[in-house]
Amino acid sequence: MKPKYIDIHGHVNFAAYDADREEVIKRAQEAGVAMITVGTQLDTSRAALELARAHEGMYAAVGLHPIHTGKSHHDVQELGEGGKEFTSRGEAADLDAYKPLAMDPKTVAIGECGLDYYRLDPGSASRQVAEFEKMIDLANDVDKPLMLHIRNGSGRSAYKDAFEIIRSRAKVRGNLHFFAGSIEEAQPYLDLGFTFSFTGVVTFTHDYDEIVGYLPVDRIMSETDCPFVSPAPFRGKRNEPRNVIETVKALAKLKGVSEGDMAENISRTSASMFRI
Incomplete structure (x- = not known):
């Protein structure tokens, strides 16, 4: 049966699912949810691809998350060596290690980066830029889209800075995962043909109503970013891919279309962007 929904950005490769990963994947499949499992550094990228190879309707994105370019990040839910809690080593991307992963047919995007x-x-900023440029070069090399992680802070617009890098360096399109920028920040990416994905936060806050209303329906995609940000009515619980259905329902209401039409549009956009 062809999946009706797609979670274009989740992390079932993380240690948060070590106890019941296969059950989580099965629940998604039974609910008609395809999924892209996203790496954040080399270990989790390898794990994402291994899962994608082993399951129908499952794909991988491989890449280096900007916060993992430094040594300060620690997360109990990510995948560390030997199943231990993950602490960033301050990874510098080894493209010789990433390229075979990127070239695999089950890898559909480069990132998150x-x-x-x-x-x-x-x-940190200079390290992030250098590693981001390496990920863009990898995406260009294998001709696969970027899975972008961009977050403002410290009084600076990461969206504007990232756009300048992309405009001068990227030969591929991409998706802005968990988009939280303004219409002004979105427009340059729209002009380049990029897409925007939203998580379960659209089910419990109105902060995203304006940007979702502004974006063309064929530039919007759905994600969970699981195990994080569970949608209503699952807030406070570990998120999982099948919960993307709640996000699709919320996006449909914001766009004034039926749930079925929204799901179909997202599937069509995802198929075009990720060639799946």
Whole structure:
């Protein structure tokens, strides 16, 4: 059965699912949800691809998250060596290691990568730029779209800075995951043919109503960013891919279309962007 929905950005490769990963994937499949599992550094990128290879309707994105270019990030839900809690080593992307992953037919995007200014330490911005440029070069090399993580902070617009890098360097399109920018910040990316994905936050806050209303329906995609940001009515619980259905329902209401039409539009946009 062809999936009706798609979660274009989740992390079932993270340690948060070690106890019941296969059950989570099965629930998504039974609900008609395809999914893209996203790497954040080399270990989780490898894990994402392994899962994609093993499951129908599952794909991978491989890349280096900007916060993992420094040594300050720690997360109990990510995948560390030997199943331990993950602490960033301050990874510098080894493209010789990433390229075979990127070339795999089950890999449909490069990322998540980009700029994160929310927690900037001295030297972080320059490291992030250098690693982002490497990810863009990899995407150009394998001709696959970018899965972008962009977050403003420290009084700076990461969206504007990332756009300048993309405009001068990228030969591919991409998607802005968990978009939280303004219409002004979105427009240059729209002009380049990029898409925008939204999480379960659209089910419980009106902060995204204006931008979702502004964007063309064929530039909008759905994601969970699981295990984070569960939608209503699952707030406070670990998120999972099948919950993307709640996000699709909310996006449909904001766009004034039926749930079925919204799901179909998202599937069509995803198929075009990720060639799936």
